[in-house]
Amino acid sequence: MKGEVRVITQEIWADVLGYVRKNISEVEYHTWFAPVRNLGVQDGSLVLGVRNSFAQEWFRKHYLELLEDALRSLGAQDPQVSFQVLPAVQEAMILPQDPPPAPAPGHPPGPGSRPPPAPLPAENRKSLNPKYTFENFVVGPNNNLAHAAALAVAESPGKAYNPLFIYGDVGLGKTHLMHAVGHYMMERFPEKRIEYVSTESFTNDLINAIRDDKMTQFRNRYRSVDLLLVDDIQFLAGKERTQEEFFHTFNALYENHKQIILSSDRPPKDIQTLEGRLRSRFEWGLITDIQSPEYETRVAILKMNAEHNRIDIPQEVLELIARQVTSNIRELEGALMRVVAFSSLNNVPFSRAVAAKALSNVFAPQAVKVEMMDVLRQVAAHFNMPPDVIRGSGRAREVVVPRQIAMYLIRDLTDHSLPEIGQFFGRDHSTVMHAVAKVTELLGKDGDLLASVNALRSELKDVEDEENSA
Numbered sequence: 001m002k003g004e005v006r007v008i009t010q011e012i013w014a015d016v017l018g019y020v021r022k023n024i025s026e027v028e029y030h031t032w033f034a035p036v037r038n039l040g041v042q043d044g045s046l047v048l049g050v051r052n053s054f055a056q057e058w059f060r061k062h063y064l065e066l067l068e069d070a071l072r073s074l075g076a077q078d079p080q081v082s083f084q085v086l087p088a089v090q091e092a093m094i095l096p097q098d099p100p101p102a103p104a105p106g107h108p109p110g111p112g113s114r115p116p117p118a119p120l121p122a123e124n125r126k127s128l129n130p131k132y133t134f135e136n137f138v139v140g141p142n143n144n145l146a147h148a149a150a151l152a153v154a155e156s157p158g159k160a161y162n163p164l165f166i167y168g169d170v171g172l173g174k175t176h177l178m179h180a181v182g183h184y185m186m187e188r189f190p191e192k193r194i195e196y197v198s199t200e201s202f203t204n205d206l207i208n209a210i211r212d213d214k215m216t217q218f219r220n221r222y223r224s225v226d227l228l229l230v231d232d233i234q235f236l237a238g239k240e241r242t243q244e245e246f247f248h249t250f251n252a253l254y255e256n257h258k259q260i261i262l263s264s265d266r267p268p269k270d271i272q273t274l275e276g277r278l279r280s281r282f283e284w285g286l287i288t289d290i291q292s293p294e295y296e297t298r299v300a301i302l303k304m305n306a307e308h309n310r311i312d313i314p315q316e317v318l319e320l321i322a323r324q325v326t327s328n329i330r331e332l333e334g335a336l337m338r339v340v341a342f343s344s345l346n347n348v349p350f351s352r353a354v355a356a357k358a359l360s361n362v363f364a365p366q367a368v369k370v371e372m373m374d375v376l377r378q379v380a381a382h383f384n385m386p387p388d389v390i391r392g393s394g395r396a397r398e399v400v401v402p403r404q405i406a407m408y409l410i411r412d413l414t415d416h417s418l419p420e421i422g423q424f425f426g427r428d429h430s431t432v433m434h435a436v437a438k439v440t441e442l443l444g445k446d447g448d449l450l451a452s453v454n455a456l457r458s459e460l461k462d463v464e465d466e467e468n469s470a
C-alpha cells in the first residue's frame, strides 16, 4: 500500500529547480522544467507532474540523474524521483500565463482553483498574504507591544495610533503584522479599501506615473484608501521626489483620518537623508519594535507551522530546530521545511538526529546553551515537583525555594533579562531581582542549598553537552 503524500514546500522545490537550472541551458530549462509540478513526496520518492507520457519518458531518460543529484544536494541519501502524467485540468494550471480553469459545472472547485469571489474590492484580496493573520501570529515577549498596537489599530483604524510605525530586523514579522491589520479590517468592514505596497513599488509606480503622464491616477489610487500599509519605508532614504510625493499622500490620508502603517528595519530617527517633515510625521503616532524571538516563542512558532501544514513532528525535534535557528523567523520556518523534506526524501521518521543532519549543511551548528524551560524542568525534577507548580502562585516554602533557585540559575546561565525571566514565571522583574539576591546570599550560609545549586549546575551542563552532541 502506498504511504501518505508529504508536501514539499515551494522553497525546497525552488532549491531543486535552482540546482537543475545551473546545470542545463536556459532553453532546456524553460522547455522542460518550467511546466513541471511538484506533487510532493510519497514513500521517499519525489513525485513530479508532467504534461504527457512523452514528457514522462523524456524526463526518465534525460533528467533523472540530474534530479537525483539535486535531491542529494538537499541531503537525500538514496534519492528517488517518479513522474506522473497530469490530468488535462491540472496541466492547464501549470501554465502560469493562463488563468486557472473554471470548475466544471456541478463540480466543486479542485485544489488550487480560485476561491469564490468575495464581496471585496479586488485590490484588497490581491495584496494581502492569506497566511498573515492575527490568528497565525504567535505572541511572545519579543513582539507583544507591536502586536497589541497592531490590534488596537485594527480595532480603531485612524483613531488609536496614526501612523503606526513598526521596526525590526529582517524576517521578524513586520509584514505579517501589517497584513493582519488588513485582514482584520477586511473582515469587519468589507467595503473599506486597503492598499499594501512596498516602498520600492510605490517608487516604481511614481516613476511610471510621471513617465506616462498619469499622476492623477497615481494620486487617486494612494489617496483614496482607508488603510495604507507601506513596507520597508527606510528605502525612502535619498529619494527626494518619492519623499515629496509620499509626504502629500501621508497628509491627505492623515487629514481624512485614514490609517497608515509603516514598517522599517530601523526607527525614523536612524533613517538617513529622510526629510525632517517626514521624520516628524512618522513620529506622530506610535513607534514600536519587534525583537528576535526567544526560545519558547520559536518553539511555539514551529509548532503552529507544523500543525498548519498537518505535519506530525515530535516536540523534541521542534526544540532542536529552535535551538539551531535563533534570529530570523523566515529562516526558522525554512529550517522546519528542510527537516520535513529531508525525512520525506530519505523516507525516515522524524528524529533529533535526522533534524540535526538535515540542518548541518545549512546552519553552522550553534553551541547550544540551556534555555529557561530546561532550567525549570531540571529544578522541578531535582525537587520532585511538577514544573507548573514551581511556576504557579504557591507561596509555601517548599515551592518558593525551588522557584528562587530556578530564577537564579536562569539569570546566571542564560542571556535573558530580568523582565523576560519575570514574564516566564508570571511575575515582575523585581521578584526575580529579589530571588537572585536571596539565593546569592544564602549560598554563603546554607550548605544544603549550595549542594543543590551545584548539583543542578552540573546536571544542566550535561543537558547542554547532550544537546551539542545531537
Ligand SMILES: Nc1ncnc2c1ncn2[C@@H]1O[C@H](COP(=O)(O)OP(=O)(O)OP(=O)(O)O)[C@@H](O)[C@H]1O
Residues within 6 Å of the ligand: 131, 132, 136, 137, 138, 139, 143, 168, 169, 170, 171, 172, 173, 174, 175, 176, 177, 265, 301, 329, 330, 333
Ligand atoms: N510571531 C510570529 N508568529 C508566526 N509567524 C511569524 C511570526 N513572526 C514572523 N512570522 C513568519 O515569519 C516570516 C517572516 O515574517 P515577515 O515577512 O513578516 O518579516 P519581516 O519582518 O517583514 O521581514 P522583512 O524585513 O524581510 O520584510 C513569515 O512567514 C511570517 O509569517
